[in-house]
Amino acid sequence: MMILSQNLLLHGKNIVNKIVIFLLSFFIVLSAQEKEDTYQLGQGLQVGSLPIYVGGYFSVEYAHTKDVTVYSVDDLAFQSYGNYEKFSYMAELEFKELYVKTKVGDRAFTHKDEHLYLERFYMDYTFNENYMIRVGKFNSPIGYWNLVPINVLRDTSSHPITSDILFPQFTTGALATYTSYNTEEIKVNVTLQNNTDLDDDYNNYKIDKHYGIGLTYTQDNLSFKINGGLFEKIPEYFAREKLYYMLLALEYDNDDFKIMSEIGSQKSNNEFTTDYAAYLQGLYRLNEKHNLILRAESFKTKLTPQAQHIGILGYTYRPIYPVAIKAEYQLHSTSRDNELLLSFSMMF
Amino acid sequence: MPLISIKLIIILLLSTLYLHADEYVVVSNRHIKTLSLAEIKAIYLKKLSYTEDTKLLPINLSLRDKIRKSFEKNVLQMNLIRLNAYWTKQHYLGHRPPLTMKSQEAVKKLIKKVDGAIGYINIDSLDDDLLIIYQWSDK
Numbered sequence: 001m002m003i004l005s006q007n008l009l010l011h012g013k014n015i016v017n018k019i020v021i022f023l024l025s026f027f028i029v030l031s032a033q034e035k036e037d038t039y040q041l042g043q044g045l046q047v048g049s050l051p052i053y054v055g056g057y058f059s060v061e062y063a064h065t066k067d068v069t070v071y072s073v074d075d076l077a078f079q080s081y082g083n084y085e086k087f088s089y090m091a092e093l094e095f096k097e098l099y100v101k102t103k104v105g106d107r108a109f110t111h112k113d114e115h116l117y118l119e120r121f122y123m124d125y126t127f128n129e130n131y132m133i134r135v136g137k138f139n140s141p142i143g144y145w146n147l148v149p150i151n152v153l154r155d156t157s158s159h160p161i162t163s164d165i166l167f168p169q170f171t172t173g174a175l176a177t178y179t180s181y182n183t184e185e186i187k188v189n190v191t192l193q194n195n196t197d198l199d200d201d202y203n204n205y206k207i208d209k210h211y212g213i214g215l216t217y218t219q220d221n222l223s224f225k226i227n228g229g230l231f232e233k234i235p236e237y238f239a240r241e242k243l244y245y246m247l248l249a250l251e252y253d254n255d256d257f258k259i260m261s262e263i264g265s266q267k268s269n270n271e272f273t274t275d276y277a278a279y280l281q282g283l284y285r286l287n288e289k290h291n292l293i294l295r296a297e298s299f300k301t302k303l304t305p306q307a308q309h310i311g312i313l314g315y316t317y318r319p320i321y322p323v324a325i326k327a328e329y330q331l332h333s334t335s336r337d338n339e340l341l342l343s344f345s346m347m348f
Numbered sequence: 349m350p351l352i353s354i355k356l357i358i359i360l361l362l363s364t365l366y367l368h369a370d371e372y373v374v375v376s377n378r379h380i381k382t383l384s385l386a387e388i389k390a391i392y393l394k395k396l397s398y399t400e401d402t403k404l405l406p407i408n409l410s411l412r413d414k415i416r417k418s419f420e421k422n423v424l425q426m427n428l429i430r431l432n433a434y435w436t437k438q439h440y441l442g443h444r445p446p447l448t449m450k451s452q453e454a455v456k457k458l459i460k461k462v463d464g465a466i467g468y469i470n471i472d473s474l475d476d477d478l479l480i481i482y483q484w485s486d487k
Contacts, residue, residue, distance in 0.1 A: 079440070081442035126397060181396055
């Protein structure tokens with residue numbers, strides 16, 4: 001972490017200044033406002049007495065493989081949300097790679113992306129206890145990992161390959177949800193997109209069509225989820241491509257430990273583009289502040305005809321929950337890709 | 349003292365403790381339908397915001413309140429670490445924790461005024477015009 005800090009200070013003063021100004025502005029503006037309650041880090045602030053809240057998050061990361069070392073200010077995001085009667089909204093803007101310094105052998109490259117991306121922007125309307133509709137750009141409601149994908153909320157600095165390659169992480173369109181509560185919770189959602197992305201630079205796939213359906217069953221600490229759908233990639237170099245995906249997910253969470261697993265597949269009209277991608281992760285809460293994480297991943301795609309396996313050992317220290325200091329070591333089936341990751345992230 | 353008498357005294361003491369276990373209730377005013385335990389949990393986790401056409405308003409007592417701690421342990425079945433994690437994630441998703449009030453009297457006052465407001469109090473503080481939705485005890 002010290003190496004990372006020194007590097008950022010030496011080579012990224014401009015960026016650090018921007019972050020400081022951003023954070024100072026945030027707190028100065030809000031300290032002048034009337035608060036709903038005592039401020040708690042990680043839970044945002046109310047704007048005056050309006051039903052509007054603001055907050056955000058950021059992370060800095062250090063990644064080291066045998067050949068490449070990367071220092072980055074990965075996320076700096078500002079979000080606002082609120083509700084009135086049956087309406088609610090969410091807006092989020094983000095600098096996604098504000099400062100990235102890459103070292104390959106003796107050579108170093110610096111990349112600064114000062115463009116502000118639109119990560120989420122949507123409005124919800126809740127009809128009653130069962131039905132809700134969302135319109136705008138939102139996290140695709142697929143699996144569990146994709147719902148809270150930011151560093152500070154993740155269990156590890158890295159995220160599993162399932163959430164990168166199988167489906168579009170964001171959808172711009174409509175989401176209809178039916179929820180039923182009895183002794184268990186059953187949720188059905190339908191996702192529809194038939195238009196361009198609100199900001200297709202901020203998505204893992206450039207798409208203009210996405211149709212998906214999901215079913216979630218939750219009882220006490222155990223939850224299962226199944227998702228399926230299709231999306232169309234906007235052609236860049238090749239022809240338009242229609243891709244189908246399916247994902248099964250499981251989550252068990254109690255006071256001592258959490259288990260998560262997702263397994264999925266993706267195919268085009270002709271072939272499997274991803275035969276399978278899967279992970280199984282266990283998190284053990286050593287105590288209030290210290291977590292130990294073990295994750296096994298495996299995937300096989302048309303670009304990697306040999307199955308790839310990754311084993312991850314992670315440790316996370318949270319002095320308070322919205323602040324996370326993480327370390328992880330990844331063992332890859334291709335040993336050249338073995339990687340050490342360190343990160344500091346925070347939600348405010 | 350014979351061993352049997354000591355055992356008897358211990359059993360009597362334990363029974364007395366059990367009989368004096370604090371009893372708590374989740375309450376609302378009378379303009380709300382009956383709610384299941386899973387629904388109460390969903391309301392306090394802000395997953396469920398309406399019942400029929402009534403907007404729900406869950407009310408917590410202060411963080412260090414003994415009844416709140418018992419409610420979180422026995423009804424929500426989550427410890428403080430998981431609840432902190434849960435509400436930080438909900439902040440990212442655009443949801444706020446329930447309203448907090450300092451006393452049982454304040455909770456009762458709000459419930460009587462607002463349809464859809466629900467709270468938890470000690471059964472000894474129960475008023476006749478409040479509806480018991482769920483009851484539990486510290487054992």
